Amino acid sequence: MACPSGDKVGEGFFPYLTASAAALLLLLVAGILLIVFRGAWPALHTFGLAFLFETVWNPVADVYGAAPAILGTIITSLLALALAGPLGVGTAIFLSELAPLWLRKPASFVVELLAAVPSIVYGLWGLFVLAPIMRTVLGAWLERNLGFLPMFQGPSIGVGVLTASVVLTIVILPTITAISREVMRAVPSELREGMYALGATRWEVISRIVLPNSKTGILGALLLALGRAIGEAMAVTMVIGNANAIPTSFLAPAQTAASQIVNEFPEAFDLHLSSLFLLGLVLLVITLVINAGAVWLVYRTKQNAGGALIRHER
Amino acid sequence: MNGKQLRLAKSYLWEVICLLSGFAAMAVLFLILYYIVRRGAGVINLSFLTNLPTPVGVPGGGIGNALVGSAIMVGIGTLLAVPQGIAAAIYLDQHRESRLAIATRFAARVLTGVPSLIVGLFVFTLMVLRTGSYSALAGGLALAVMMVPVITLSAEEMLRLVPSTWREASLALGATHRQTVLRLVLPAATKGITVGIMLAIALAAGQTAPILLTALTSRFWLENLQQPTASLPVLIYSYAITPFADWQQQAWGAALVLVVMVLLLNVAAQLFVAARNREV
Amino acid sequence: MAESVTVENLSFWFGKQQVLKDVSLSAQAREVTALIGPSGCGKTTLLRCINRLYRLYSGASITGKITVGTENVLDPHIDQVELRRRVGMIFQKPNPFPHLSIFENVAAGIRLHGLAQGREVAERVESCLKKVALWEEVKDRLDRPGTMLSIGQQQRLCLARTLAVEPRVFLMDEPCASLDPVSTMRIEELIRELHKEYTVIIVTHNMQQAARISQQTAFVLNGEVVEVGRTAEMFVRTRDERTEAYLTGKMG
Numbered sequence: 001m002a003c004p005s006g007d008k009v010g011e012g013f014f015p016y017l018t019a020s021a022a023a024l025l026l027l028l029v030a031g032i033l034l035i036v037f038r039g040a041w042p043a044l045h046t047f048g049l050a051f052l053f054e055t056v057w058n059p060v061a062d063v064y065g066a067a068p069a070i071l072g073t074i075i076t077s078l079l080a081l082a083l084a085g086p087l088g089v090g091t092a093i094f095l096s097e098l099a100p101l102w103l104r105k106p107a108s109f110v111v112e113l114l115a116a117v118p119s120i121v122y123g124l125w126g127l128f129v130l131a132p133i134m135r136t137v138l139g140a141w142l143e144r145n146l147g148f149l150p151m152f153q154g155p156s157i158g159v160g161v162l163t164a165s166v167v168l169t170i171v172i173l174p175t176i177t178a179i180s181r182e183v184m185r186a187v188p189s190e191l192r193e194g195m196y197a198l199g200a201t202r203w204e205v206i207s208r209i210v211l212p213n214s215k216t217g218i219l220g221a222l223l224l225a226l227g228r229a230i231g232e233a234m235a236v237t238m239v240i241g242n243a244n245a246i247p248t249s250f251l252a253p254a255q256t257a258a259s260q261i262v263n264e265f266p267e268a269f270d271l272h273l274s275s276l277f278l279l280g281l282v283l284l285v286i287t288l289v290i291n292a293g294a295v296w297l298v299y300r301t302k303q304n305a306g307g308a309l310i311r312h313e314r
Numbered sequence: 315m316n317g318k319q320l321r322l323a324k325s326y327l328w329e330v331i332c333l334l335s336g337f338a339a340m341a342v343l344f345l346i347l348y349y350i351v352r353r354g355a356g357v358i359n360l361s362f363l364t365n366l367p368t369p370v371g372v373p374g375g376g377i378g379n380a381l382v383g384s385a386i387m388v389g390i391g392t393l394l395a396v397p398q399g400i401a402a403a404i405y406l407d408q409h410r411e412s413r414l415a416i417a418t419r420f421a422a423r424v425l426t427g428v429p430s431l432i433v434g435l436f437v438f439t440l441m442v443l444r445t446g447s448y449s450a451l452a453g454g455l456a457l458a459v460m461m462v463p464v465i466t467l468s469a470e471e472m473l474r475l476v477p478s479t480w481r482e483a484s485l486a487l488g489a490t491h492r493q494t495v496l497r498l499v500l501p502a503a504t505k506g507i508t509v510g511i512m513l514a515i516a517l518a519a520g521q522t523a524p525i526l527l528t529a530l531t532s533r534f535w536l537e538n539l540q541q542p543t544a545s546l547p548v549l550i551y552s553y554a555i556t557p558f559a560d561w562q563q564q565a566w567g568a569a570l571v572l573v574v575m576v577l578l579l580n581v582a583a584q585l586f587v588a589a590r591n592r593e594v
Numbered sequence: 595m596a597e598s599v600t601v602e603n604l605s606f607w608f609g610k611q612q613v614l615k616d617v618s619l620s621a622q623a624r625e626v627t628a629l630i631g632p633s634g635c636g637k638t639t640l641l642r643c644i645n646r647l648y649r650l651y652s653g654a655s656i657t658g659k660i661t662v663g664t665e666n667v668l669d670p671h672i673d674q675v676e677l678r679r680r681v682g683m684i685f686q687k688p689n690p691f692p693h694l695s696i697f698e699n700v701a702a703g704i705r706l707h708g709l710a711q712g713r714e715v716a717e718r719v720e721s722c723l724k725k726v727a728l729w730e731e732v733k734d735r736l737d738r739p740g741t742m743l744s745i746g747q748q749q750r751l752c753l754a755r756t757l758a759v760e761p762r763v764f765l766m767d768e769p770c771a772s773l774d775p776v777s778t779m780r781i782e783e784l785i786r787e788l789h790k791e792y793t794v795i796i797v798t799h800n801m802q803q804a805a806r807i808s809q810q811t812a813f814v815l816n817g818e819v820v821e822v823g824r825t826a827e828m829f830v831r832t833r834d835e836r837t838e839a840y841l842t843g844k845m846g
Contacts, residue, residue, distance in 0.1 A: 012492070014491070014492040014495075015491070017401055018401045018402070018404045018405035018408070019405050019414065021397075021398050021399075021401030021402040021404075021405060022401075022402045022405040022406060022414055022415065022418040023414065023418070024398065024402070025402055025418050025421045025422050025425065025462065025463065025466065026414075026417055026418060026421045028421070028425060028459060028462070029421045029424055029425055029428075031436065031440075032425075032428060032432065032433070032436045035435075035436050035439045035440065036432060036435055036436060036439075038439070039435065039439055086335070087335050087338060087339065088335075088339070090331060090332045090334075090335030090336070091332070091335045091336045091338075091339040093332040093335075094332040094333055094335060094336030095336060097332075098329055098332055098333060098336075099336065100652055101651075101652050101653070102652075107336065107340060109584060110339075110340045110343055111339060111340070111343075112580065112584075113343055113577060113580055114339065114342065114343045116513075116516055116517075116576055116577060116579075116580045117343070117346065117520075117573060117576065117577075118519070118520025118521070118522070118547060118572060118573075118576060119520070119522070120520065120522040120547045120550050120551055120569075120572075121346070121350065121520070121550070121569050121572065121573055122346070123551070123554070124550060124554050124565060124566070124569050125346050125349055125350070127554055127555075128353070128554070128562070128566075129349050170342055170346075173339055173342070174339075177339060188689075190685060190687055190689040191689055191691060191692070192650070193647060193650065193683075193685065193689070194685065194689040194691065194752070194755075195691070195702070196647060196650060196678065197645060197647060197678055197682065197683035197685075197756075198678065198679070198682075198702060198703040198706060198755070198756070198759055199675045199676065199677075199678035199679035199703065199706065199707060199759060200675070200678075200706055201321050201322055201324075201325035201675060202325050202329060203324060203325035203328040203329065204321065204325065204706060206328070207328075208702070208706075209691060212693040213691075213692065213693050224427075227427055230429075231427075231428075231429025231430070231431065231432070232429070233429065233430065233431040233522070233523040234522040234523055234547075234551060238551070238554060238555065258429065258431050258523070261431055261435075262431065262523060262526065265526075265527060266530075277435060280431065280432055280435045283429060283431070283432065284428065284429070284432045287427055287428065287429055287432075288424060288427065288428070290427075291423075291424065291427030292424065292427075294427075295423045295424075295427070317707075317708055318673070318675055318676065321675070322675070
């Protein structure tokens, strides 16, 4: 639109209305940062940066260190990314490059639906279906066969780091798949044809043309998924076991920043509440940085991956 | 095996791996749906949908108040977020490269990346601490904060699809900007914007953490908007983490209701998109 | 090295729509055969049957026979990888691989098929770039992306990329359609060089171009080959009035 608004008589307050609606979004972001920071200030003032490294979280003694929660967050989300990354990119390759045309739309829609299922439902499923399987089958097997490694040490009680990571894997899988698929679709078909015409096999076209030309976008999708895994609250809370200790084994119960907030929020006051806000601030800053990077990467590759982004950032 | 056979074999192997990933991803959805239907369908009947919760062991407990609470809070969220989101989208569409537009678009994208839990902390401080009570209003506001960026970004995308020649023609005929936007551009984009709103509603209906921090829950019918309010997701959570079998089963029933609603919204949105594509 | 291409009774459907109807055509080795005709008449499809590129898109069905050298291309057991190496293709829009350097664009096919190792790769890349008269222009910036070249240079880069896998046949789908007149002339010069060693089948919109570079011309209309003949004769005296109408600009 070449015409600036407000150049016609009688437009009244309409332009101001839309402009202030736009400005409100800015205000909202600033407000969230400010309010979480303000809530976190007493704890930040009391503990300083040591908050991040202290391992004791004791509401009775009113001493709070976030190391277990932060470590738990990092381990579960990275493990989830390690599981969902290959699976999601593989699925995206299938949907974008391999599936017959008639299957592509319905199959992509199924993946979209996977993203639509509320995370609380994944938590419920994780708690009542996955956790028992973990306890009696997978976790027990790991404990029996790999238990000599500290990271697979038992007892396998069903809930814990690994179970939380598997649930998170399901939560972030559609994000990775949908965005990777869109950036792969954006690779011009002339390039694929050019490579086929040289005598390449299907996989050679995928690995030498499609993936290199969409790698920035795929990286963005992975980052976005990581951000989502870090911020996910309910699904994790239900299956991580909620233990305030540095996790030493994949089978051990642990805590993430988000699960700690959900668990303790209702009974927290004063410094305890402020410490939870500080935990929230750490979470907010990490996810903001990761998401800003991810959005930048994805938009650099493909302007109109916007649709998938809007649907999958949370 | 010669070099070429090796290349072909490698290609088949990777194709099979990708195929299996694809089927695994789809299987996960069907597996989860299967469990939810199997465990949840048994408790669903009319009284489950309309009754109040009952104490442990007392039969006949329902999710009536949670359904009402969810509907009210999602309703409040929608009422707040739709006008706000569309107005912001109109601004973004009109001033694509202005400084405010670029900053707003960035803010909207940042906002979609803020964990829902943090939105809960924000509204908790803003409303619950100030009024001294968890409330449906606070819950609705938290949902609105979640919905606004989604509606803004998707509505802007839809407004952009309206050909600029239409606008120029309208302006050339002497219509004002306001008239052009309200009578021409918005109606032309209505279907697309509606799809965005439906998806935002589906997103809001499943939110748990922000509601937990702002509306908490309640075992009674909603009497006014300033008191703690039950919702479907929080009910699922609070029942699931108890050791009581009857509550756990009700959690599955509530999950089935929630999933059906959310998936129906998504399917309806998809059909809407398909219908629009046929028209174009 | 060049191999002849024979098309016999080829019919092609995309979905329910018949794109090619009982097409027969023979392209001699070491000759340029031009396919002319209005857009949408099936020329490009015919080209894409010869290297089986149509197989990338579902919904196609095909009957008839296409022979490259001695091999029936439509035989389901054919080695498609080897076929496409032997039958190179140049596209309407130059399509250098944007993530690869100029050097790696030319080397892509060499590496794919393992045609050379180590220093030989560089020698082969150089000789291909020299053949398309691009070496002097790019030898100091071989590590820059192929897409930074001008459109005309990009098309020559694509020619070099195809030359590098030692094809017998060149299929060219309106290779000059997106080029300026000077670049077009350079490509035409190259084609005139190429046909001494290769079989060239070129789709073109431009009748003057067909006249300038081809030995044989086939006129395609609505999926049928209406007329085939020596270019020199055909442009002087057509046998079919539809060809006449097209050539004199009453159609197309």
